[in-house]
Amino acid sequence: MLDTTPLRDAYRALLDTAATVAESDGPGPTPPPGEWNADQILAHVSLVSAATITAVSSVASGAIATYDNRVALDTWTIDRVIALASDNAGLRNRVRLQGQALCALGGPMLSEAELDTRVPTLLLSNGALLVDRPMPLRDLITGLADVELPGHTKQLLALL
Numbered sequence: 001m002l003d004t005t006p007l008r009d010a011y012r013a014l015l016d017t018a019a020t021v022a023e024s025d026g027p028g029p030t031p032p033p034g035e036w037n038a039d040q041i042l043a044h045v046s047l048v049s050a051a052t053i054t055a056v057s058s059v060a061s062g063a064i065a066t067y068d069n070r071v072a073l074d075t076w077t078i079d080r081v082i083a084l085a086s087d088n089a090g091l092r093n094r095v096r097l098q099g100q101a102l103c104a105l106g107g108p109m110l111s112e113a114e115l116d117t118r119v120p121t122l123l124l125s126n127g128a129l130l131v132d133r134p135m136p137l138r139d140l141i142t143g144l145a146d147v148e149l150p151g152h153t154k155q156l157l158a159l160l
Contacts, residue, residue, distance in 0.1 A: 001107060001108050001110070001112075002107050002110065002115055002138055002141060002142075004102075004107035006146070007099070007103055007106070007107075007141060007142075007145040007149075008099065008103050010144065010145040010146075010149035010150060010153075011095070011096070011099030011103075013149070013150070013153050014095070014149050014150075014152060014156070015095060015096055015099075017153050017156045017157055018038060018041075018088070018091075018092050018095075020160070021038045021156050021157075021159050021160060022038065034126075035155070036078075036155065037159070038088060038156060038159055039082050039088055039091055040082070041155050041156055042091035042092060042094075042095055043078040043079075043081035043082045043085070043091060044072050044073070044078055044152070045095050046085075046091065046095050046098060047069075047071060047072035047077065047081060048072045048144070048148060049095060049098035049099065050098060051067060051068070051071070051072060052067070052102055052106075052144060053098060053101055053102055055067045055119055055137060056102065056105045056106050056110070056137065056141070057105065059110070059117045059119070060109060060110060060114060065119045065137070066119060066121075067119050067120070067121045067122070067135070067140055068121075068122040069122070069123050070122065073125075081094075102141070102144075106141045110137070115137050115138040116136050116137070116138065117136065117137045118135065118136055119134060119136070119137050119140060120133075120134050121133065121134060121135040121140065
């Protein structure tokens with residue numbers, strides 16, 4: 001069984017920071033060209049979370065799983081998620097619920113064999129290829145807690 005406490009803590013830190021940014025007196029500095037604002041960061045995290053939930057659910061159901069984060073980098077898709085969520089509070093709620101679902105699905109529900117399932121993975125960041133190889137499902141889940149969510153928490157903090 002995978003301990004999802006670090007994942008839960010990483011979602012909490014991200015969401016607390018996002019709330020702080022949303023409640024700050026001003027709109028914060030405009031992100032530099034090529035960087036995202038708070039809503040775009042949250043929409044991206046929502047898309048990454050949804051892709052991870054999909055991979056976890058696929059493995060749990062015995063279906064073929066893949067993980068590809070390109071859709072989470074697509075500006076049209078990010079803007080669509082922002083519109084669907086209505087506002088920053090809606091984005092934060094969406095990410096909070098996805099985090100809860102992922103912690104429930106990715107921890108006690110999965111066997112060690114399922115967590116060790118190698119998932120074909122394609123990860124990009126800022127146009128650079130990070131990963132193009134099968135990865136254990138557990139590494140996708142722990143990567144959110146260890147790298148992805150803390151990185152976006154720092155991005156949000158930079159907006160204050």
